Amino acid sequence: MAGNGNARRDSTGDLRLENLSKIFPEREGQGEVRAVNDVSLTISAGEFVTLLGPSGCGKTTTLRLIAGFELPTSGRILLDGKDISMQPPNKRDMSLVFQSYALFPHMTVFDNIAYGLRTAGMPRAQVQAKVNEALAQMDLEGLGERRPNELSGGQQQRVALARSLVMEPRVLLFDEPLSNLDAKLRVQMRSEIRRLQRRLNITSVYVTHDQIEAMAMSDRIVVMNAGRIEQIGTPQEVYRYPQSRFVADFIGRANFIETRVEAVDGEQVTATVLGRTVHVPMEPLPKVNDPLVAVLRPESLYITDDTAGYPAVIEQTMYLGAETEYIVQAEGQALTVIESGLSALRLFDEGQTVGLSFEDEAIHFLPQTESVAV
Amino acid sequence: MTAISPRRYVDQFRRIFQDPILAISLIVVTVFLLLAVVLPILAMIGESTSPEGRPLFAHYLGTSTYQTIISNTVVMGLVVATVGTALGFLFAYVQVKVKAPFKRFMHIVALIPIISPPFAVATATIVLFGRNGLISKGIFGVRYNIYGLHGLTLVLALSYFTVVYLNLKGMMQALDPALEEAATNLGASKWRIFRTVTVPMLIPGLLSSFLLLFVESIADLGNPLVMGGNYEVLSTRIYISVIGLYDTTAAAVFSVILLVPSLTVFIVQRYWIGRMSVVSVTGKPTGTPQLITNRWVRWPLFGLTMFITLLIILIYATIFIGAFTRVVGVNNDFTLDHFDFVINGYGSAAMTDTTTLAAVATPLAGLLGMLLAFLVVRKEFLGRSALDFAGMLGIAVPGTILGIGFLLVFNNPIQLTLPFGGAEPLTITLIPKLTGGRAILGGALAIVIVYIVRSVPAALRAGVAALTQIDPAIEEASISLGADNARTFRKITLPLIRPAFLSGLIYAFARSMTSLSAIVFLTTPQTKIMTHQILNEVENGRFGNAFAYCVILILIVLVAISILYLTVGSTTGAERTLEGGA
Numbered sequence: 012m013a014g015n016g017n018a019r020r021d022s023t024g025d026l027r028l029e030n031l032s033k034i035f036p037e038r039e040g041q042g043e044v045r046a047v048n049d050v051s052l053t054i055s056a057g058e059f060v061t062l063l064g065p066s067g068c069g070k071t072t073t074l075r076l077i078a079g080f081e082l083p084t085s086g087r088i089l090l091d092g093k094d095i096s097m098q099p100p101n102k103r104d105m106s107l108v109f110q111s112y113a114l115f116p117h118m119t120v121f122d123n124i125a126y127g128l129r130t131a132g133m134p135r136a137q138v139q140a141k142v143n144e145a146l147a148q149m150d151l152e153g154l155g156e157r158r159p160n161e162l163s164g165g166q167q168q169r170v171a172l173a174r175s176l177v178m179e180p181r182v183l184l185f186d187e188p189l190s191n192l193d194a195k196l197r198v199q200m201r202s203e204i205r206r207l208q209r210r211l212n213i214t215s216v217y218v219t220h221d222q223i224e225a226m227a228m229s230d231r232i233v234v235m236n237a238g239r240i241e242q243i244g245t246p247q248e249v250y251r252y253p254q255s256r257f258v259a260d261f262i263g264r265a266n267f268i269e270t271r272v273e274a275v276d277g278e279q280v281t282a283t284v285l286g287r288t289v290h291v292p293m294e295p296l297p298k299v300n301d302p303l304v305a306v307l308r309p310e311s312l313y314i315t316d317d318t319a320g321y322p323a324v325i326e327q328t329m330y331l332g333a334e335t336e337y338i339v340q341a342e343g344q345a346l347t348v349i350e351s352g353l354s355a356l357r358l359f360d361e362g363q364t365v366g367l368s369f370e371d372e373a374i375h376f377l378p379q380t381e382s383v384a385v
Numbered sequence: 386m387t388a389i390s391p392r393r394y395v396d397q398f399r400r401i402f403q404d405p406i407l408a409i410s411l412i413v414v415t416v417f418l419l420l421a422v423v424l425p426i427l428a429m430i431g432e433s434t435s436p437e438g439r440p441l442f443a444h445y446l447g448t449s450t451y452q453t454i455i456s457n458t459v460v461m462g463l464v465v466a467t468v469g470t471a472l473g474f475l476f477a478y479v480q481v482k483v484k485a486p487f488k489r490f491m492h493i494v495a496l497i498p499i500i501s502p503p504f505a506v507a508t509a510t511i512v513l514f515g516r517n518g519l520i521s522k523g524i525f526g527v528r529y530n531i532y533g534l535h536g537l538t539l540v541l542a543l544s545y546f547t548v549v550y551l552n553l554k555g556m557m558q559a560l561d562p563a564l565e566e567a568a569t570n571l572g573a574s575k576w577r578i579f580r581t582v583t584v585p586m587l588i589p590g591l592l593s594s595f596l597l598l599f600v601e602s603i604a605d606l607g608n609p610l611v612m613g614g615n616y617e618v619l620s621t622r623i624y625i626s627v628i629g630l631y632d633t634t635a636a637a638v639f640s641v642i643l644l645v646p647s648l649t650v651f652i653v654q655r656y657w658i659g660r661m662s663v664v665s666v667t668g669k670p671t672g673t674p675q676l677i678t679n680r681w682v683r684w685p686l687f688g689l690t691m692f693i694t695l696l697i698i699l700i701y702a703t704i705f706i707g708a709f710t711r712v713v714g715v716n717n718d719f720t721l722d723h724f725d726f727v728i729n730g731y732g733s734a735a736m737t738d739t740t741t742l743a744a745v746a747t748p749l750a751g752l753l754g755m756l757l758a759f760l761v762v763r764k765e766f767l768g769r770s771a772l773d774f775a776g777m778l779g780i781a782v783p784g785t786i787l788g789i790g791f792l793l794v795f796n797n798p799i800q801l802t803l804p805f806g807g808a809e810p811l812t813i814t815l816i817p818k819l820t821g822g823r824a825i826l827g828g829a830l831a832i833v834i835v836y837i838v839r840s841v842p843a844a845l846r847a848g849v850a851a852l853t854q855i856d857p858a859i860e861e862a863s864i865s866l867g868a869d870n871a872r873t874f875r876k877i878t879l880p881l882i883r884p885a886f887l888s889g890l891i892y893a894f895a896r897s898m899t900s901l902s903a904i905v906f907l908t909t910p911q912t913k914i915m916t917h918q919i920l921n922e923v924e925n926g927r928f929g930n931a932f933a934y935c936v937i938l939i940l941i942v943l944v945a946i947s948i949l950y951l952t953v954g955s956t957t958g959a960e961r962t963l964e965g966g967a
């Protein structure tokens with residue numbers, strides 16, 4: 012597996028999940044937990060896909076199904092068209108980077124990285140060369156003889172990464188690999204991982220509950236909720252055009268304003284939001300008089316002097332340096348507004364009556380479903 | 386259960402059978418435990434419920450002689466458990482909570498009984514405190530009758546309290562000192578803390594120690610044989626039934642009667658006390674424990690502990706000196722005859738046989754224990770907890786019972802006869818005759834199997850405790866990097882649980898070298914076992930030979946422990962294997 016070289020790198024690593032479900036017996040008690048519920052997903056070779064969702068939504072289980080540590084209750088997993096659902100995990104050409112790093116504490120850094128290569132029976136000299144190359148690539152030179160417990164958290168993370176990367180697997184799997192690092196290192200490592208992944212062009216499935224991390228790294232994001240996929244799309248798509256309140260709320264922050272369809276014309280819907288009539292494309296098209304929810308990101312709302320815009324009262328002002336966050340009361344509900352750049356220089360006082368406005372393009376409509384609870 | 390259950394079990398086995406080596410290990414382990422533990426016990430129960438056996442139950446349970454034997458057994462178990470637990474607690478408390486001198490010394494002395502053969506203590510006690518005892522008669526001038534319950538209690542408690550001591554010591558050290566500090570802050574006195582914080586937290590530990598001692602003492606054979614006098618218990622009765630009366634049916638009936646309390650205690654321990662939330666073990670206790678310095682508490686506790694420490698030393702010194710003395714107390718001339726007898730004479734074969742068999746059993750028991758622990762902790766399959774249960778049975782069941790079971794199952798070859806329609810039927814020997822005359826390898830195989838069965842439980846528990854401390858992701862990482870279960874076990878699991886493996890090996894060797902009850906029915910003229918011969922020497926009053934045997938046995942165990950430490954225990958040793966195989 013490790014010796015296959017780089018030649019096939021461009022052509023393989025197509026991963027397909029078909030109607031994948033996993034039911035666990037409840038840990039305590041007699042019930043069952045549907046950890047993954049009918050998940051279908053196609054990941055093309057070299058793509059970086061992130062599974063994003065709140066804790067307990069089934070991200071890890073999905074990843075472990077792909078890795079082969081769990082067997083699906085139903086559904087299939089295909090790698091380059093071949094059904095691997097029943098293949099044991101050590102036979103799958105994939106490598107998993109663990110949240111806890113899972114370094115072998117009784118081995119040196121060198122032996123940790125060499126482990127998979129030796130398991131595959133690679134000749135000694137070649138192992139030596141590959142591991143040294145990996146050490147250099149990951150900025151770990153001179154640490155080869157150290158034990159994992161003699162390394163900093165960031166170094167351990169690099170060793171874990173190097174250990175998986177030297178295997179040149181068809182698919183790399185990551186389970187919240189950065190969650191144990193401090194914020195600064197996390198930002199640095201995420202761009203490093205992305206850089207390496209781009210260069211080696213290895214299909215990657217990355218699990219995180221951190222939406223910023225997901226946005227920063229991914230070609231596509233798979234938003235999961237309660238075992239199901241809520242939405243699949245590029246970072247821009249999921250941010251700009253969330254398909255559910257859940258996604259809108261989980262990715263970034265959102266104000267939800269209820270309204271009604273006034274007219275449908277071609278692909279556009281006409282409705283009134285904060286006293287202004289807007290025309291916004293929507294799919295699928297609703298019928299006239301259907302209830303709608305307008306999604307407005309806090310940064311798409313502007314506060315102006317009281318005469319222009321929709322009347323609102325500043326309830327709370329939070330000066331955060333780079334931006335200012337306001338909670339305003341408008342149309343009987345509290346809205347969040349974030350002002351940044353030059354407009355953040357002018358502070359409005361709490362209790363002041365102001366006008367709210369926005370660009371029409373910033374509006375995104377969702378059908379109003381009964382499941383409002385988020 | 387729910388509707389998905391059957392499918393879930395199918396999934397689990399599909400999972401295991403993905404890896405042939407894993408599947409084979411599981412099958413081998415299961416078959417071994419079935420044949421070597423479960424089948425003998427079932428055969429013994431079967432024999433007791435045979436037409437000849439059934440009436441015996443009513444007879445034994447209804448006759449006062451036998452009722453006395455049964456109540457003797459229970460009383461002895463309770464008394465020894467109480468005294469032994471108290472001793473273990475005393476040693477642990479002084480070690481962990483009291484400011485006292487010579488702690489290290491007392492600790493080491495408390496460990497000695499683990500590695501000594503069963504009647505070393507009993508024999509030395511007779512020499513010191515018996516009718517012609519060096520101390521009883523020599524110093525106090527009384528012809529004291531040490532035989533009976535009081536003598537038995539003394540030797541059994543001294544022989545078995547070490548395990549209790551180590552358990553309770555571990556627990557007390559794990560007790561978060563912050564708890565006691567909190568109690569002190571709330572104004573509690575030391576005595577009040579002891580009553581309301583320390584003791585309640587240790588109750589599960591005390592209970593399980595008590596039960597352990599109860600089972601160990603009612604299962605013990607050597608000490609009641611040597612020290613019992615007229616105080617007869619079930620284990621000695623079983624022994625006499627087999628050895629003296631050749632009545633295995635009666636032995637089986639007594640065994641079942643003995644099995645009831647043993648198994649009950651085991652099950653209570655496993656499913657009730659095991660579940661009680663034990664001490665809040667926080668891993669790294671914070672703060673330093675406050676040692677007791679009050680002299681009215683400190684010195685009496687120290688004095689009592691030191692007295693018992695010195696008593697143990699006196700007993701072992703007697704063994705050692707007795708081995709070089711013609712007849713202790715009668716003719717105190719120095720002699721090497723006893724050693725000559727053991728090393729060059731009659732005992733020589735037993736010495737080599739026992740050591741060889743123990744040496745063969747030890748790595749097998751250690752590996753089997755770790756493998757079982759791996760399967761039980763890391764794998765999910767139907768019957769997992771039954772496998773764990775069967776693994777523990779080897780120690781839950783008294784050795785004599787296991788021995789009789791072996792006699793019943795393996796005294797004849799187990800054969801499969803395939804009839805071929807009128808032609809000569811084909812007979813395949815599945816398992817050859819393992820015990821008795823003309824047994825395969827002179828009965829050595831049966832003894833090795835018994836040694837393994839008796840040693841696996843300790844290794845299993847140590848392995849389970851160690852494995853639950855290790856992040857399963859580490860083993861998954863190995864698998865994710867392409868290693869199969871076998872390589873993962875060899876390269877990752879085993880090195881990581883090496884301390885447990887080491888203690889499993891040490892325990893297995895010591896246990897095998899010193900075990901008597903389980904093999905007493907299995908020795909043959911071709912296979913001589915030291916403990917059995919020590920028993921003969923003691924019964925015939927040749928204490929000098931017995932002491933020489935004991936000294937040599939202890940030396941062999943000590944040497945073996947050193948060798949194990951050097952090969953398995955050292956960091957460098959393990960690393961060499963790791964790299965060598967890579």
Ligand SMILES: Nc1ncnc2c1ncn2[C@@H]1O[C@H](COP(=O)(O)OP(=O)(O)O)[C@@H](O)[C@H]1O
Pocket residue numbers: 035036037038044045046064065066067068069070071072073
């Ligand atoms: N081995 C298991 N047995 C029972 N329930 C499990 C098991 N693994 C995960 N679950 C349950 O499945 C759900 C999804 O878990 P997981 O995939 O770990 O979520 P995430 O990684 O998104 O936080 C949770 O409710 C969790 O409790």
Ligand SMILES: [Mg+2]
Pocket residue numbers: 067070071072
């Ligand atoms: Mg997770």
